[in-house]
Amino acid sequence: MDSVTQACLGATLGGAVLGRQLGRRALVAGAVLATIPDLDSFLDFGDAVADYTYHRSFSHSLLVLTGVATLLAILLSRWRHTRAIGFKRWWWFCALILLTHPLLDAFTTYGTQLLWPISSPPVAWKTIFIIDPLYTLPMLIALIAGLIRGQPRRISMIGLGLSSLYLAFTIGAKAEVMARLTPELAARGLEDQAVMVQPAPLTSLLWRVTVIDDERQLEGMISLFDDADELQLDSFSRSTELAPATLKFAAGRRLAWFAGPFRRFDIIDNRLVVTDMRMGLPGNYSFAFAIARRDTPDAAWQAIPARSSDGRHGSLNTLQALGRRIVDPTAFCPADLARQAAIHAQLLASECRHGRATDEL
Structure with a gap:
């Protein structure tokens, strides 16, 4: 705290x-x-x-x-x-x-x-x-x-x-969210995947749901005031093909131990970046770390002193949208953050926004 x-x-x-x-x-x-x-x-x-x-x-x-x-x-x-x-x-x-x-x-x-x-x-x-x-x-x-x-x-x-x-x-609120979530995940065949349920910023009335389904990161929101039982998940790419490379380095292995499966991987400015997806929201992650670099796409990764990458923090507009989402299911979706160029290509599909293209979000 x-x-x-x-x-x-x-x-x-x-x-x-x-x-x-x-x-x-x-x-x-x-x-x-x-x-x-x-x-x-x-x-x-x-x-x-x-x-x-x-x-x-x-x-x-x-x-x-x-x-x-x-x-x-x-x-x-x-x-x-x-x-x-x-x-x-x-x-x-x-x-x-x-x-x-x-x-x-x-x-x-x-x-x-x-x-x-x-x-x-x-x-x-x-x-x-x-x-x-x-x-x-x-x-x-x-x-x-x-x-x-x-x-x-x-x-x-x-x-x-x-x-x-x-x-x-x-504790009771999370138990209620889990009770709603479990049958929905089972119906999708996701009951054996890694699942994280955590409160949204500043409140225990709205909860973020993250499911790791191999190369996909599924994101949704559940409010204690939601009437519908249907779970709406937005799908993002995690670039898991980069995961083995991160484990060659001590910093990558340390992050794997610390954050578990809730990591995403990117190449930014020729640097190998590992992001802890638990902290923040898609497009607004707080902790990302560059752990290696290479000069050309064919070159081998070389370890560098781990440094913080371009971690982002939620804006006031995002917090306001999350507040409205407590009572209005249409007020905020994880896919909405795909408006930011940094994650535009990562959005695969949106159930919350009914599959609309990212430039319409």
């Missing part, structure tokens, strides 16, 4: 655990402690792919953070200014704040390496977008109220409770 949300979570947890003893200081200390795991964002791991895939690794490990929480609790329980509170309560304070940080991150799409250094794939439950105001707002209000009143324990618990109820709602 974003840093503001993590700070609010840490602050309200701090207020709930030690608000009676520390007052406002519990909120401030909790907010500061909750930001520590994300300091890995400032570390240089060597290249763009390493920076991308080692984020949320050791600093988000439940094993590492349990040890850090224990060490902090020992130090705080022995320091003359804080030892009156005692080890047990300090341990709960530190452990709850530090451990909930990666656990909350695991509900997003990015991927969190909860068991580092065990090399299992990153955990991503994909029930909440990385920024969701409805989750953050109750804790933010509780934090402000606690700072004003100076007695944050009760208000912190209320804020935590409301945010936790919303998080539970996102």
Whole structure:
């Protein structure tokens, strides 16, 4: 989740655990402690792919953070200014704040390496977008109220409770979408393909569906308010003939481990580019990496220091269209983004736009 949300979570947890003893200081200390795991964002791991895939690794490990929480609790329980509170309560304070940080991150799409250094794939439950105001707002209000009143324990618990109820709602919302989606995929013979369901930006009322069907990437949107059971999927090319070449390089193998099958491949300016399709929407991907280059089409690929390619970010118009799509199935389709020249040739067909040519979208 974003840093503001993590700070609010840490602050309200701090207020709930030690608000009676520390007052406002519990909120401030909790907010500061909750930001520590994300300091890995400032570390240089060597290249763009390493920076991308080692984020949320050791600093988000439940094993590492349990040890850090224990060490902090020992130090705080022995320091003359804080030892009156005692080890047990300090341990709960530190452990709850530090451990909930990666656990909350695991509900997003990015991927969190909860068991580092065990090399299992990153955990991503994909029930909440990385920024969701409805989750953050109750804790933010509780934090402000606690700072004003100076007695944050009760208000912190209320804020935590409301945010936790919303998080539970996102789990139920995804389950509802999956219940609608499963028979539709089975009817198409896609039940054995890799499927990703994740919330659209800033909301849990609209969900993005991605299916990897060999060389095709199928994209659709499902709103909790949709009446029709029919799933409409737009089809994009993934240029999978380039996939074997990417696996010859360490950066390509690292991205395959991190993003799984949800990668697309392109040649841009004689560079071999791998895109993480989980982040963003077709034509608005946030993370793309050039990992090799060649001077001519017949030359062999040569490794280059991995660097970020031309990743795009959603525009205000796209966000507005997604907002309208919650209640209006015609407001937005993944194929609409084929208007952008960068992905014009990638669109194979559109069920959402009834197969119209891309220049009509």
